Amino acid sequence: xxxxxxxxxxxxxxxDDQETALAFVKQLSPDTCRLKVGKEMFTYFxxxxxxxxxxxxxxxxxxxxxxxxPNTVAKAVTAAxxxxxxxxxxxxxxxxxxxxxxxxxxxxxGDRAPILIAVTVLTSMDEPxxxxxxxxxxxxxxxxxxxxxxxxxxxxxxxxxxxEANVLKAxxxxxxxxxxxxxxxxxxxxxxxxxxxxxxxxxxAGSDYLVVGRPITxxxxxxxxxxxxxxxxx
Ligand SMILES: O=C(O)c1cc(=O)[nH]c(=O)n1[C@@H]1O[C@H](COP(=O)(O)O)[C@@H](O)[C@H]1O
Numbered sequence: 001x002x003x004x005x006x007x008x009x010x011x012x013x014x015x016d017d018q019e020t021a022l023a024f025v026k027q028l029s030p031d032t033c034r035l036k037v038g039k040e041m042f043t044y045f046x047x048x049x050x051x052x053x054x055x056x057x058x059x060x061x062x063x064x065x066x067x068x069x070p071n072t073v074a075k076a077v078t079a080a081x082x083x084x085x086x087x088x089x090x091x092x093x094x095x096x097x098x099x100x101x102x103x104x105x106x107x108x109x110g111d112r113a114p115i116l117i118a119v120t121v122l123t124s125m126d127e128p129x130x131x132x133x134x135x136x137x138x139x140x141x142x143x144x145x146x147x148x149x150x151x152x153x154x155x156x157x158x159x160x161x162x163x164e165a166n167v168l169k170a171x172x173x174x175x176x177x178x179x180x181x182x183x184x185x186x187x188x189x190x191x192x193x194x195x196x197x198x199x200x201x202x203x204x205a206g207s208d209y210l211v212v213g214r215p216i217t218x219x220x221x222x223x224x225x226x227x228x229x230x231x232x233x234x
Contacts, residue, residue, distance in 0.1 A: 001059075001086045001115050008220065009033045010061050010102060010179070012213030018045050021054070027223050031055040031140055032230060036211060038063040045220065047083050059086035065119050067091035070098045077195065081109045087179075089159060090120035094145035099153035115177065118150035119159040123182030126194040138196040140164050144171060151176055159211075161195035162202030169206035181211035185229060200214035203233045
């Protein structure tokens with residue numbers, strides 16, 4: 001799939017109602033954003049919903065964060081590729097073998113293989129939360145550690161917070177893609193996100209793609225907020 005990144009905003013479609021989601025999507029253009037379908041919408045509406053978005057011309061990031069034994073994850077990313085999605089993700093903490101098998105499974109799709117990325121440390125986590133998991137590292141140290149592992153396993157990039165983008169670009173190179181949620185335009189609420197940045201700061205730090213959900217989808221005028229975000233990162 002194409003890494004073309006003039007469209008940097010990936011809108012997180014986290015709705016429990018398909019009609020509302022589609023009414024929102026129909027106000028958007030595939031020229032100004034891509035769409036992310038995550039666990040909530042996929043669990044409610046499944047592959048048919050994803051295919052409908054693709055038919056409307058959108059690149060879709062299927063965000064199901066697979067984390068299982070290598071064989072199961074390889075089969076799951078194969079199913080995602082068959083659906084025609086642009087990007088798919090797994091959890092880096094599933095391990096080298098799991099990530100590597102997933103990457104190998106996508107080889108048969110050639111140029112049509114989705115971009116495969118790994119979630120490092122969720123943007124909702126901070127140092128105390130990592131400690132509770134038994135990980136005695138800062139989020140940044142753990143992100144770097146897992147991102148290196150993902151690169152070694154052949155993945156195309158990682159999901160991290162924009163706060164780690166700078167150091168990851170320096171350590172892992174220009175071509176390793178950084179997809180950053182936890183994006184909050186000036187003045188919007190952090191909610192459950194802990195490691196946040198504004199769209200402009202994130203791009204300046206080296207993010208390739210910005211995942212933005214509630215600041216756009218819950219806005220009174222979502223299309224205007226998207227336009228403002230795109231304008232701020234031109
Ligand atoms: O993989 C993701 O997309 C993801 C990883 C992560 O570390 N943090 C994170 O927030 N996400 C997703 O990004 C979206 C962020 O949405 P908002 O917080 O509403 O902007 C949600 O759909 C999350 O599931």
